[in-house]
Amino acid sequence: MASMPSIKSKEIKIVQEIPISKTLPFWETLKQGKVLATKCTKCGKLYFPPAADCPNCLSSDLEWVELSNEAEVETFTHVVIRPTSFQQNKPYTVAIGLLKEGVRVLAWLTGFKLSEIKVGMKVKLVTKITAEGNVTYEFVPIEPK
Amino acid sequence: MVDLRKVAIIGVGNSKFGNRSDVNVAELTYESVKPALQDAGLTAKDVEFVALGSVGAGAWYEELLPAVVTAEYCGLTGAGLVRCEAACASSSAAFQTASSAIASGQTEIAMALGVEKMREIDTPTAMEWIGRAGYYFWEFHNFGLTFPAYYALYANAHMAKYGTTEEDLALVAVKNHKYAAMNPLAHLQNKITVDDVLASMVIASPLKLFDCCPMTDGSAAIILASEEKVKELKIDTPIWVAGIGFSSGTANLSRRKDYVGLEASVQAAQMAYKNAGVTPNQIDLAEVHDCFTIAEILAYEDLGFCNKGEGAKLIREGQTEIGGKIPINMDGGLKAKGHPIGTTGCSMIYELTKQLREEAVEKSRQVPLKNYIALAHNVGGTGHYCYVTILRR
Numbered sequence: 001m002a003s004m005p006s007i008k009s010k011e012i013k014i015v016q017e018i019p020i021s022k023t024l025p026f027w028e029t030l031k032q033g034k035v036l037a038t039k040c041t042k043c044g045k046l047y048f049p050p051a052a053d054c055p056n057c058l059s060s061d062l063e064w065v066e067l068s069n070e071a072e073v074e075t076f077t078h079v080v081i082r083p084t085s086f087q088q089n090k091p092y093t094v095a096i097g098l099l100k101e102g103v104r105v106l107a108w109l110t111g112f113k114l115s116e117i118k119v120g121m122k123v124k125l126v127t128k129i130t131a132e133g134n135v136t137y138e139f140v141p142i143e144p145k
Numbered sequence: 146m147v148d149l150r151k152v153a154i155i156g157v158g159n160s161k162f163g164n165r166s167d168v169n170v171a172e173l174t175y176e177s178v179k180p181a182l183q184d185a186g187l188t189a190k191d192v193e194f195v196a197l198g199s200v201g202a203g204a205w206y207e208e209l210l211p212a213v214v215t216a217e218y219c220g221l222t223g224a225g226l227v228r229c230e231a232a233c234a235s236s237s238a239a240f241q242t243a244s245s246a247i248a249s250g251q252t253e254i255a256m257a258l259g260v261e262k263m264r265e266i267d268t269p270t271a272m273e274w275i276g277r278a279g280y281y282f283w284e285f286h287n288f289g290l291t292f293p294a295y296y297a298l299y300a301n302a303h304m305a306k307y308g309t310t311e312e313d314l315a316l317v318a319v320k321n322h323k324y325a326a327m328n329p330l331a332h333l334q335n336k337i338t339v340d341d342v343l344a345s346m347v348i349a350s351p352l353k354l355f356d357c358c359p360m361t362d363g364s365a366a367i368i369l370a371s372e373e374k375v376k377e378l379k380i381d382t383p384i385w386v387a388g389i390g391f392s393s394g395t396a397n398l399s400r401r402k403d404y405v406g407l408e409a410s411v412q413a414a415q416m417a418y419k420n421a422g423v424t425p426n427q428i429d430l431a432e433v434h435d436c437f438t439i440a441e442i443l444a445y446e447d448l449g450f451c452n453k454g455e456g457a458k459l460i461r462e463g464q465t466e467i468g469g470k471i472p473i474n475m476d477g478g479l480k481a482k483g484h485p486i487g488t489t490g491c492s493m494i495y496e497l498t499k500q501l502r503e504e505a506v507e508k509s510r511q512v513p514l515k516n517y518i519a520l521a522h523n524v525g526g527t528g529h530y531c532y533v534t535i536l537r538r
Contacts, residue, residue, distance in 0.1 A: 004166040006265075009207045018282060049283040049397060075305070075404045077297035078350040079289065083273035086289035094288055096298060096399055104399040106284050114350065119305035136287045 022052035025064050030127045030135040035069070037103060038062040048103040069125045071097030071105065071139060078114050095139050097123060109139040149248040153375045153383035154536070156185025156368035159495040162332040162483040164264050165362035170199075170206050171218035174260045174364045177491075178219040181366035186378065187254065189220035192368070194255040196243045197228050198236030199487035204274050206262035215260060225252070232278055232525030233436060235259065236365065237490030237532035241389050243369050248386075253374045259492065260364040261485030271360055275486075278526055280396040293357050293437060294349035295398060295527040300439035301351060302404035306454070309442060311351050313457035315342035317438035318355050318480055320466060325477025327510045332361045332483030342438075356438040361483030365491035367498070384498045387518065387537040388421025390414060394528040405454075407528030410434075410447035414522070417533035418449075423518055425449035428535075430500060430512040431471060432493035434524040435478040444522055445473075448533070472512045475500065493521040494534060501538040514538075 020027055026036050038047045040054035041061045048067065053060045076095035079086075086092075095109035095117075105125060109117065123139040130136055158181030165173055182189060195216055203209040212228040215221075225246070231238035236259025243255035263271060276291040284290050303309050319339055325331035337355060345354035375383045392412035395401060402408070418424060425448060433448065435441035442456035450471050451459045459465055465473040476482045476496040479489060497519040499506045517538035524531050 003164070006166065048399070049280075075298045075302035077294045077301060077352075078347070079291060079294045080346070080350070081272065081291065081293070081348045082269070083276045083289055083291055084267075084269040085273055087269060089289065092289065094290060094294060094298070096404065104401075106288065106290075106397070106399040108288055119302060130287075134287070 023050050026050050027135065030137065033127050035067045035125055035127060035137050036064045037067050037101070039065045046101055046103055048105060067103070067125065068100045070100045071123050071125050073109070073117065073119055073121050073123055073139070074098050074104065075119055076109055076117055093117065095123070097125065097139055099125065105137070107138045111140045111145060150250060151372040152244045152247045152369050152386040153372065153380065154367055154386070154494065154498050155370045155375060155378065155380045155383055156181040156187065157495045157498045158184065158366040159330055159492055160364045162330055162361050162363035162485065165262070166264055170208055170211055170260055170262045171215050173262060173362060174215035174258065175219050177364040177366040178221070178258070181256070181368050185368045187368065191254055192221055192224050192256045193252040194225040194243060194246045195221050196239035196255070196257050198231070198239035198259040198490060199228060199261060200230060200232060200235055201261060201263060201274070201487070202228070205266050205271055207265070211260060215258065221256070231530040231532065233434070233484065233486040234490055234523040234525030234530045234532045235487040237521070237523035237534060238530070240367060240490055240494060240534060241391065241532060244386050244389065247369055247371050253371045255369050257367045257369065257491055258364070259485070259488035259490060261487040262362050263360040263485060264362055268360065279398065279529065283397055284399070291349060293352050296437040296439055297349040297352045298398065299404050299443060299527070300437070303439060303443065304351065306405050307457065309457040311343060312339055313442065313460060314351070314356055314438040315339040316460045317435060317441045318342045320460065321435060321474050321478040321480040324475050324510050325481030327507050328477050328482060331477040331481055332359050333477070333481045352437055352439070358436050358479040358484040361485045363483060363485035363488045363492065365488050365495050367491050367494050382502045382538065384501050385537050387423065387535040388417045388419070390416030390418070390420060390533040392416070392531050396529065398527060406443055406447050407524060407531065409528045409531035410444060410522065410524060413531040413533040414448045417520070417535050421535040421537070423535060427516050427518055428471060428520045429514045429516055429518055430475060430497070431473050431520040431522065432476070432496055433473055433522040435474055435480045436484055436524070438480065440524065441474070441478065448520070448522055467510065467512055475510045475512055490521065490523040490532060493523060494536070497521055497536050501536060
């Protein structure tokens with residue numbers, strides 16, 4: 001922040017409304033405990049995050065498929081210093097998991113001590129409702145602790 | 146490919162880097178434009194085309210159209226004008242744009258500029274903006290990734306696969322602080338030890354405060370000219386653009402095939418080496434994108450200065466210091482010189498130009514030259530963009 005003479009800019013509040021019409025089944029199904037991907041019916045390519053269009057073969061005929069919940073941690077980090085919109089959260093761990101189907105998912109990893117987390121460990125992908133009431137997904141231990 | 150004209154660097158300028166709350170974005174830009182014009186022996190009116198790299202327009206600083214604001218302040222109005230965005234590689238993109246304008250025959254004299262003002266907002270908000278620089282919707286909105294966190298994902302994967310340690314990462318910070326201490330333009334001029342790095346607070350594990358570059362304000366300007374202009378102006382030591390390479394990576398980190406290297410760096414480097422007709426072992430010195438210590442180790446490998454997985458060995462052996470196999474980041478790097486993100490590409494080229502001319506660089510950090518070839522590696526985002534620029538005297 002300025003330590004020298006300065007004038008404050010005008011304040012504005014920015015909230016964008018992000019369209020989800022084309023991925024609506026993904027968000028609806030999350031509430032039912034399922035994580036969906038899309039699969040191109042023409043070339044078979046699987047998309048996560050789900051895409052409504054396939055740039056591989058230029059088809060827009062994609063179907064919704066449910067992902068298995070079996071994942072292997074490819075990498076992770078524990079985020080201590082957090083951005084403005086996550087200041088109310090405690091430090092959190094983010095991981096990238098490779099699913100059995102070959103797609104990768106980036107999400108929070110919960111239920112472990114940081115020292116227990118290793119690259120290559122098996123985890124489970126589950127859906128979750130946040131404290132603010134939003135639906136999302138996260139990785140958790142395979143066996144409840 | 147069509148025949149392109151040769152392009153030379155004929156003037157360079159670099160502002161003091163640091164917390165520059167004494168100047169606004171236009172005044173800061175002037176601090177590099179003026180010396181660049183003086184270096185080339187030109188006036189602002191001689192410049193026909195300007196490409197500006199800057200990222201935070203309207204976000205972490207107040208001006209939405211920094212190209213017009215800075216051009217007006219620097220007397221460049223009337224030149225062709227564009228702002229380039231390639232995240233932290235924005236001014237390498239600007240350099241490529243300005244260089245192409247000359248190579249294609251559209252202009253004789255062009256300027257590549259970079260400017261960033263990162264300290265006008267609070268730090269968590271700056272981390273928010275930069276954390277959004279990936280795929281906001283899928284990787285930030287619910288998961289709050291920060292920029293250190295993106296690179297921390299690469300650090301943990303590299304450590305797990307190749308046995309790279311936190312001490313190895315710390316060695317990169319120690320080296321870059323050492324050279325920054327000799328560079329009066331650098332933001333952080335304090336020497337540090339491995340223990341200092343290891344004892345600093347965790348930002349996103351395994352990266353700690355001293356593994357991270359600072360939030361820096363700064364500008365850099367590069368003036369480019371055609372071979373005909375170089376002769377006409379009687380430029381005594383032109384530095385030639387030998388080859389440029391570029392590539393990109395997926396927005397979602399979850400769409401990458403691994404986390405132990407940046408594919409965009411590998412591809413951009415291969416293209417640059419091919420275009421310049423050189424191999425990695427001909428490079429006398431390099432500026433690489435060390436926004437975090439792990440990024441410098443990835444760069445050693447991705448640019449072919451060592452084999453995959455041997456980056457840590459290179460730093461352990463001191464091979465990237467003066468006297469080593471390939472001196473790297475002799476200005477202190479992003480890590481200690483500072484990383485005003487839209488400025489970094491042009492600032493790397495500023496440093497390499499000074500080194501290749503063997504002038505004005507503090508003697509203690511002048512690299513002994515053999516082939517008079519140098520390389521700048523500038524990554525945007527977390528391997529989202531990459532530009533590699535090879536220069537030759």
